[in-house]
Amino acid sequence: MHISSINVYDAKNIHDVLNLLDKEPGRWSILAGGTDIMVQLDLGTWQAPNLINIWGISDLSGIRINKNEIEIGALSTFSEIINHPIIKKEFPMLIEAAMLTGSIAIQNRGTIGGNIMNASPAADTPPALLAYGAEIELTSKNEVRRLFYKDFHINYKLMRINQDEILTKIILPRTSNKTIDFYQKVGTRAAHSISKACIAVRLTMDKKTITDIKIGLGAVAPMPIRVYMTEDLLKGNKLSMDLIDQAILQIASEIHPIDDIRSNKAYRLRVAINLLRNFLKGLL
Amino acid sequence: MNTQKIKIQFTLNNQETIITTYPMKRLIDVLRDDLHLTGTKEGCGEGECGACAVFINGELVNSCLVPIIQVDGTIVSTIENFASDFELDRIQESFINNNGAQCGICTPGMILASSALLMKNANPNEQEIRTNLAGNLCRCTGYNKILDSVKEASKLIRKK
């Protein structure tokens, strides 16, 4: 689609956005930092002729620290997240993911809401959000609702969002428990390259028993996923080489990587397995 | 059907600038084609190479990824804003002294990315330079001379 046929509504505040989505649901798409949309426009793959520009709407950005949770505005850039001291302290995997997302110039412009909504299976922040048990806030003119992020992606680029809704917040639950985080992205080049596989784990341990664990994965399925059966197998059990072997068998049957230009199925499966095994072995 | 052109007003290299164009026109095309500021280069057109870097409100961005509607009301600064009529910027000087440029296509972006780094960290180590320039590709120099250039610029900046 050529730029001369794209119509942009320059929203001044969130009410503008919600009113328009309410009046003409399905007609409008959101333009945030544009780092995905502009590339698709250039490649000729962008199809939506009507955009609502939300860049600069302050109600949609900003990070708020509450007693039990942290609220991140969907329009917050990766750079804003990277520079936040409390996120750095309590949610280091999100910082790591943001720092691995493109270059500084991309981090200054790309938003976390755009990263989620673009719904690439290989995006870097979703595995971290999954491992942290994040929630998201979706807003329409008539309703503000919350959803666990783990339930948001249904299939490739298919999400539980209505046509009159916009993603407004990402919510991270704070905890005072002692937790262990593990994040690793495997790609061809450190900065910039799109993941071939990506894993994020948060767990709590009591002596050698795993008391809680969440495992988020990227690039091993048509969308970012948790591996619930592997988590259940590990949870409540004492860590041992035998348990790790069982977990590896389980995760191998639970994920379904794809072949694409960046990598193939077998390689992705191997990488995901190795990442989990090495991490768990390090805890023995 | 064509959409309507809109009026965009912004400060470009300290000058009030007004332009009427399509809202999704890329900033790089406005700079190069409409305003004839050709210092900003286009390499990949997809955000990967950093040749098109500019500052918007003091932040480093790739101008091939910024639609002009998002430039309205901002302050934009390009490579043309670095040297005065009489004097080169210290980063530019260092690139010349160290042969940090060959064909020169990546150089404006390299200089802007270096400037963004040196403004927040006047004394970066080699790893910090590499991380901060990771979004800038060069097909000619092999990068070592660019690293040398940034290191010298850092010294010059700290001296003054």
Ligand SMILES: Cc1cc2nc3c(=O)[nH]c(=O)nc-3n(C[C@H](O)[C@H](O)[C@H](O)COP(=O)(O)OP(=O)(O)OC[C@H]3O[C@@H](n4cnc5c(N)ncnc54)[C@H](O)[C@@H]3O)c2cc1C
């Ligand atoms: C050179 C380059 C390197 C990159 N590297 C990486 C990388 O390493 N890892 C990675 O994960 N990504 C990477 N990306 C992808 C991109 O930067 C991210 O996905 C970014 O987070 C998108 O955010 P945005 O604000 O720019 O989105 P936009 O381009 O503005 O929008 C993206 C999509 O999300 C929708 N959308 C945006 N915000 C909302 C909202 N609040 N509510 C509803 N819908 C919304 C838009 O309609 C659109 O469909 C890279 C991109 C480039 C150009």
Ligand code: FES
């Ligand atoms: S031309 Fe903009 S990043 Fe390459």
Ligand code: FES
């Ligand atoms: S000098 Fe030619 S691309 Fe860097």
